[in-house]
Amino acid sequence: MPTTTLPFPQRRRAALLLAGLALCGAAASVRANDKPIRMVLPVGAGSGVDTIMRAAAPQLIKALGGQPVAIENLPGAGGITGASVIVRAPADGLTLGVVSNNHVVNPSVFKKMPFDAVGDITPISVVGATPFVLVVNPKIPAKNAKELQALLKAKPDGYNYASSGNGTIIHLAGAMFMEAAGVEVRHIPYKGVGPMVTDLMSGQVEIGAVALPAVQGQLKAGALRAIGIMGKQRVPSLPDLPTIAEQGFPDVDVAGWFAVVGPAKLPPAEVKRLHGAVVAAFAMPExxxxxxxxxxxxxxxxxxxxxxxxxxxxxxxxxxxxxxxVTVE
Structure with a gap:
């Protein structure tokens, strides 16, 4: 079949047109990849999840091939405020969030929820967890979980356990130990971890469950005593401190986990891409x-x-x- 050769001016125009189309396609691709991901954290600045994600953000950007990630703190209502933004966002991969235990606790604590905590999200990855530790004021004679159980049984109305707020995961962690130990102890809720730890050290309250990083300094200084790690495994910085489960309470298993999620119906290809980036980012040395x-x-x-x-x-x-x-209006 004979071939048709365009005159030089037409060949030049055709080549320029094809090059232009290619450049437009490349530019459109770059623009799409350059759209920042809005990473919503339903917690305040300086909290555990906030600290984690700000440390991981540069590596996440790298794992996403340079796609920007803009972290936005939207605390309030036990995480419901920020989670509401995540679940109502378009399912295009440009709005994600990082939620923790409270996300799945809230449906049982709050009488009304504006969304389905599981049905209205797309889980991308439960990334990891921060260990919780059961601590006591040093004046308490108990050195381990069995001794603490015996002490609480001997004086049912003699001690209090503190939490960072009614219905929080720290409240439930304390309740988990009390249930496993078969004791009832008065619960004292505080407005945050800081005031709670202060009163634990002063002896205003005697017992508390708390994220380990929040009390590392106090444990080293002897201002608080660790009874045991509340998760499944010991931690490197306290290798001789057994878990509560090891001490005879196998039902005690709680830690402050965190997970990257998106809105419901996120396309499978996007879920795969984002999951791969999260795994890669948290595997980087930094x-x-x-x-x-x-x-x-x-x-x-x-x-x-x-x-x-x-x-x-x-x-x-x-x-x-x-x-x-536990109920919260």
């Missing part, structure tokens, strides 16, 4: 070093495993909330 300093245990789950984890955790905390009789 992030691993930062997480080790913060005592965080990093073990990213798949999207499928994360969804099942959310469901299981929501059911588990629902039972605990009912047992503890």
């Amino acid at each position: 992030t691993k070093e930062a997480m080790a300093k913060q005592e965080n245990i990093i073990n990213p789950m798949s999207p499928e495993a994360s969804l099942q984890f959310f469901k299981t955790e929501q059911e588990r905390y629902a039972r605990l909330v009912k047992k503890a009789g």
Whole structure:
């Protein structure tokens, strides 16, 4: 079949047109990749999740091929304020969030919820957890969980346990130990971890569950005494401190986990891309070093495993909330 050769001016115009179309396509691709991801944190600046994500953000940007990530703190209502923004965002991968235990606790604590904590999100990865530790004021004679149990049984009305607020995960962590130990102890809620730790040190309250990084200094100084780690495994900085489960209370298993999520119906290809970036970011040396300093245990789950984890955790905390009789208007 004969070929047709365009005259030189027409060939030149055609070549320029093709080059222009290619450049336009490349530019459009760059513009799409340059759109920043809005990473909503339903917690205040300086909190555990905030510290984690700000440490990991540069590596996440790198893992996303340079796509910007803009962190935005939207605290309030136990995380409901920020989570509401996440679930109502378009499912295009440009609005994500990082939620923690309270996200699945809230449906059992609050009488009304503006969204379905599991059905209205797309889990990308439960990334890891911050260990919780059960602590006491040093004046308490108990040195381990069994001794503490015996002390609380001997004086049912003699001690109090503190939390960072009614219905918080720290409240439920304390309630989890009390239930496992078969004791009832008066709960004293505070407005945040800071005031709670201050009163624990002064002896205004005697017992508390708290994230380990928040009391590392106090433990080293002897201002508080650690009874045991409340999760499944010991921590590197306190290798001789056993878990509460090791001490005879296998049902005590709680830590401050955190997870990257998006709105419901996020396309599978986007979920795969984002999951890969999160895993890569938390595997980078800079992030691993930062997480080790913060005592965080990093073990990213798949999207499928994360969804099942959310469901299981929501059911588990629902039972605990009912047992503890916690409600928030």
